[in-house]
Amino acid sequence: MPPTVLVTGANGFLGRHIVAELLGRNYGVRALVRPQNHAAGSALPPLQHLPIECHEGDLSQPATLAGAAAGCTAIIHAAAMAQVNPARNPAVWAANDTGTQAVLDLARQARIERFVYVGTANVFGFGTQAQPGNETRPFAGARYGLDYMDSKHAATQRVQRAVAEWQLPAVLVHPTFMLGPGDAKPTSNALLLELYRGRLLGYPAGGKNYVHVRDVAVATVNALNLGRVGESYILGNQNMSYQAAFSLMAHIMGVPVPRWPIPAAVAQAYGAACDLKFRLSGRPAQLNSAMVAVANDGHYFSAQKAIAELSMPQTPLEQAIREAFDWFKNNRYV
Incomplete structure (x- = not known):
């Protein structure tokens, strides 16, 4: 029988692509x-009708994970809460940090032969387009005050300690901003919908690294056999300013290009106003000052290590955008 892999977060945007990649390799x-x-008829649309097993469990309740890894030779831990609004949220820590410890304990009990942890490139220091950040740069995200970044950094340290202290055979992969089909919630691809609906009138001062979600899934599954234990790999592709990225997205979707730069000071003032609204109402506003600070910076990274050691593909960003938009159209999001 083929080896069995436990996948956490399997019904998420990246998770469903990881499952498809695993099934494609038998x-x-x-x-x-x-x-x-179940009483309400709820199901798992991304996973329905697939030849897989499902184990229901909550990472914040380790007792519900009992037996989840029995008979598995590997774990891909892709579950995470990527919420950034509000900036501070204990639930994010429970999912990303405490939840990772629960999966590490599960791996230890089951004597897993390979553990692939899915983090985020934001646990490393970013750079410029000319000199992008890489796996050697220390965490720079603490400046933002985002529990998402801070909790993922803490979880990464947990995995690294497990490698050092009890020889967990782990490889750590860290995606950048993922685009592509199948984002049912939607998560990162919501940016395309906002642009399509004309809600983005301008572009922030910064930029980021973009990658096709399928390339991330391929490299993550490759890490079951490739890569060095204890090493981290940034899974990314193309660095682009928001101006350039929004222009490309708009052209592919056939909508007007946002033409107005949003000065950093104006964005900061709006972020501060949103923070005040949240404090007064208790309800998150459209964004917050931490999100503004991130958007004003250039979060540029290099994926050369993953390309060399995990055989990571580099699908053009244009294809990722087009496939994402086609999926939204076919599933009546637009």
């Missing part, structure tokens, strides 16, 4: 998913 798949409301 791995057995056990999906760890949150408990479903």
